[in-house]
Amino acid sequence: MNKAKVEMGIFTVFKYFMLIMAALVAIIPVVVCVLTAFKTEEEYQNTSALSLPKSFLYFENFKVAFTQANMLRGFINTALVLVVVLTASVLVSSMIAYVLNRFKFIGNGLIRNLFMFASLLPGIAMQVTIYEIMNSLHLINHLYGYMICLMGTDIISIYIFLQFFENLPTSLDESAIIDGCTYFGVFFKILLPLLKPAIMTTLVLKGVGVYNEYYASNLYLQSKELKTISTALYTFTGPYGSQYNYICAGVLITIIPILIIFLVFQKQVYGGLAAGAVKG
Amino acid sequence: MGKTKKSFGEWFRSRKVQKFLVIFTFMFVPLLLLLMYTYIPFGKMVQFSFYNMKYIGKRNYVGLKNYIEVFKRPEIFKSLFVSVYYMGGAVLQLALALFFATLMVFKVKGESIFKATMFFPYLISGIAIGFIFKFFYARGYVLDSILMLFGIAPENIPYWLQDTSINNISLAATSVWRYTGQNMILFLGAMMSVDADLYEAASLDGANKWHQFKYIILPSIKSIVVLNLILSISGSLSAFEPPYVITNGTMGTGTYFVIMNRLAHENQKVGLASAMAIVLLAIIILCTVAQKLFFAYVFDDGTDDESRAAVRRRKKQNKINQGLK
Structure with missing residues (x-):
């Protein structure tokens, strides 16, 4: 003992x-x-x-970093991208999850597998040829082109919604349909409001991803007024090379919003992580 | 009677039409995006890999020459060696995550603070992490000062990012720093789904911590551990951010992706870069399949009541019994 x-x-x-x-x-x-x-x-x-x-x-370092890196512009651009991409992402991925979960049709399994295989393809390798497509569609150096590009690769959100739909009983849909609701009505009036937890998770996870994204931003938004917050930070280091008092201030400015989001939505962040991991 | 039948038919048909409409409208945009950003680029990648080309201008069909060059170019071959460091990092990171998740399963005061602190690095952007560690490793700054606090003489401290015998380890360590907390949270979630009574019953039966880990915790999380091992090993093959942001792939730190990125966007050798991407994809798929097979055998899944090894033993025993009869 x-x-x-x-x-x-x-x-x-x-x-x-x-x-x-x-x-x-x-x-x-x-x-x-x-x-x-x-x-x-x-x-x-x-x-x-x-x-x-x-x-x-x-606060002098913060002032210098904020103005020299043109961070205001960066924050505005990132905010615009966030609003558009998140709204579109939630709508698009919840819709396809609804169709894949609720309807049996030829090709349902095939489409699921297509998304599954897509998640295996390494993202940065794909940019070699996505760049060519963006170029031929004249989407380079436009904020909307960048937004479309970010919407394009959205497999985790789809999985989060698919999982959530599995736990929503179909009796909900059926009773609404007996009451004369159309499928569109079922989705927008009955199911979408019930998806709130999944929507929150997607918003937080995708939001952090978009906020931190810099590879595509660096590739497709080359003009100075189009920099997003992460690439703005990157440009600023040129003239300030290794003056870390300024660089650290810049880094902190970009981290603070993420820290706040994390502290407020801790539960969603952890929850979404598990949901994203099961996709395998 | 006929009238009701017809309206029933109408109702039926309109449902069908509606179903078609909803499937079509809801899937149109996602499938278009999937095509545009995954499968068309994938097809083009296969196509480009047979051409000597730039993004703009003439394209020459060269057959398998790009693929041969992938294996012949010394810089590419060397970069595969660099990813071994990241693989080591990935294994270390999983082990650490497993260790800390196990510690957290037992009651810990201030659990949420520990969790949050260890997890937060995962949410910081690659660029910011790059700067944080450029500073961290810079000569005479953070890491050097910490080591000097412990009495290590400055002349014995290496140049973390320039010394080619150590710089890849320094870079891989930033990956470990970034992802360990995230892995830990994943494992912890899986462990928490085990009934808490099990732990109590086990400790009443005199099981020590190691037994509890081996017989209760590990079985409950083996599938997520395996999944993460696969993900992190294919992830380490495609390691990109640390060398791209911190050293820009100089001084022998160029990983496969950094070299590929440079070839594609700076040197405009699009065909060669595409061939590299295809080769990497093949390696990743091979690894995934091999590991799934391997783990299916080692961690025998079996049924709930009987493991696969037990089934094998029973069948063997049956055969022997039958032989005896």
């Missing part, structure tokens, strides 16, 4: 020690960035990266 207690005690100490270490490793690179972002040029040059800044009210 006593031995078990000692063992338990050792395990508890070990457990917390390991967890605290892991949390530190996860957070130190970001925390150091926070410290650096508040340092004046002189402090940055003369103090260790690990030392605290003199004041946490020194």
Whole structure:
């Protein structure tokens, strides 16, 4: 009995020690960035990266980063892209999930498999030829072209909705149809409101994905006024090379919105992760 | 009587028409997008891989020459070697995630804080992570200062991103940093779906932590672990972000995708890049299939009551019994 207690005690100490270490490793690179972002040029040059800044009210670096990287423009563009892409994504993927889940027709299984196989194709490799298609459709250097491109690869949202539909009883549809509802009515009036949890999950996951996207943005939005927030950050480093007090401030500006979203929607983020993972 | 039959027919037909309409309208856009952004590019990729071409201009059919070049170019061959580092990272990351998820299954104070801290790196954009680690590894800054706190002399500290014997490890480590928390949350979700009474019953029966892990936790999550192993190994073959953002693939850090990206968009060797993409896809599909087969054998799935190995043993025993008769 006593031995078990000692063992338990050792395990508890070990457990917390390991967890605290892991949390530190996860957070130190970001925390150091926070410290650096508040340092004046002189402090940055003369103090260790690990030392605290003199004041946490020194916002000059943030101002420089925000204006030099043209982040306002970046935020506006990203916001536009988010609104359009998220609305379209939710509608498009919930609709196809509804059809695939509720109707039996020739080709249903084939279409599911086509989406499944598509999720195997490595995204960046596909951009080699997607670039050619975007080019021939004159979609390069237009915000709407970029939006269409982001809507195109949306397999996880479809899986989230498909899973959700499996748990919505078909008796709902049937009783509405007996009451004279059309299929369109069933979808928009009955089912769509019930999809709210799945919609939230999709919005959060897809939203974070779109906000962080930079490869396609870099490729298809080359003119300066079209930069999104992630590529705006990237351009700014040219002139500021390795002046990390400015760069860290820029990095933090882009991270803060994500941090807020995460803190508010933690449950949806974790939940959506599991939903996305089962797609296999 | 006939009248009701006709209106029934009308009703039936209109349902059918409606069904067709709803299927058609709801699927038109997603299928168009799927075609435009997955299958047409895929077809073109196969086609381009046989041509010597740029995005604009003349295209020459060259047969298998691009594929041969994929295997002959030293930079491409070397990049496959680089992805071994990321594979090592992927395995380490899964092991760490499994370890921490197991710790979290037992009661932990401040669980949500630990979870959130370890998970958050997953949500940061690749560009931001790139800058964070450029700074982290920069000579004389974060990592060097931390090591110096532990009394390591500066002259014994390598250049994390320039030294070719270590820079790929530094880059792969950023991937581990980014994804471990996410994997942990996934595993934890699967573990939590196990009935909590099981743990209690097991510890009453005198099972220690290792037994609990082996007999209760591991079986409950083996399918998600296998799935993630497959995903992360094919993911490590297509590792891209760390070298692209942090070192731009210089100093021997170019992964397969970084080289492919450079060939396609800077050198405009579209045919060669397409051939590379096809080769990678073939490798990924091969890996996926091989691993599925492998794990189907090692983690025998069997039925709920009897594992596959047990079934094999029973059948063998039956055969022996029959032979005896």
